[in-house]
Amino acid sequence: MRRAAVVGTLAVLPLLTACSGGAQDQPAEDPRPAQTSAAPAAGVVAPAKVEVIAGLTGCRATIRVDADQLRQGLCHTPEADFLITTFPEEKYQRTWLAEAAVYGGTYLVGPRWVVSAKSAMLAGLREKLGGTIRQLRGIGPTAGSP
Template identity: 50%
Template sequence: MAEHQGEGRTRPGPPTVHAARRARILGSLVILSLAVGCGAEKTATTADKPKRKPSAVAPAPPKVEKIAAMTGCKVNIRTEADELREGVCETSLGDYLVTTFPEEKYKLTWLDTARMYGGTYLVGPRWAISARPGVLAQLRSKVGGTIQELDGMNGAGPPTGSR
């Protein structure tokens, strides 16, 4: 017969042992769910994945001014936010935007949003360049990265404006 230990408890043993065991189990479940959630993101079909072209040049560092300088541009910063910095380059190659991110997760979110509109981007660690495909190919030889073609939502392409 089990011992009675205060307020309706019928099991012997200190309550801290049970609480510690529950905390370990809960922690394991949280870690497992995070690992499964992150893994699910990587299991997209090949149709969902952007088309990539590898680069022979090491990718540029994630700083707008450094990337712009590598491309021969004196950049005009147009956006300074916690999630990104963006600068405009106007060169003889063409016009383009250089966007950098403080963390890779912000770049991935930005690319997911850009996917709705489609287009081609030059992407490196914590940075992206937006321009016409011909300009991106020339910039890639200077800053490295990967050219990604994003199909757009239902192949509709970018919005044409309000009616």
């Protein structure tokens, strides 16, 4: 069940995320992957539910995956659609990020949650949610390769 949820989630990633060459926004002194900065609008940095994160961004999420290892909701906004994925434990988030690295892309990462959106949206979402913007490198040929 877990593998199917992860594979299903990752199958839609290329459609919803943009691959850009931004730098990681992770502090160099702390190697943990899910560090969060305080978000003025959110005022919360603890792990949250899909519905709470969606509410902080001004949308109402439609739950697409509700599994033991992750929950995922789709938010539809006038700017673009984006995915919110939450995890009951950090180990599931690490696994998800490792699998997502195959596809590349830029993500907003918080404590036990990840937002998948177009790169242009992530800075605005970070102001509301906190988290760090992380660039994951894809595997395989790039658009410019022969």
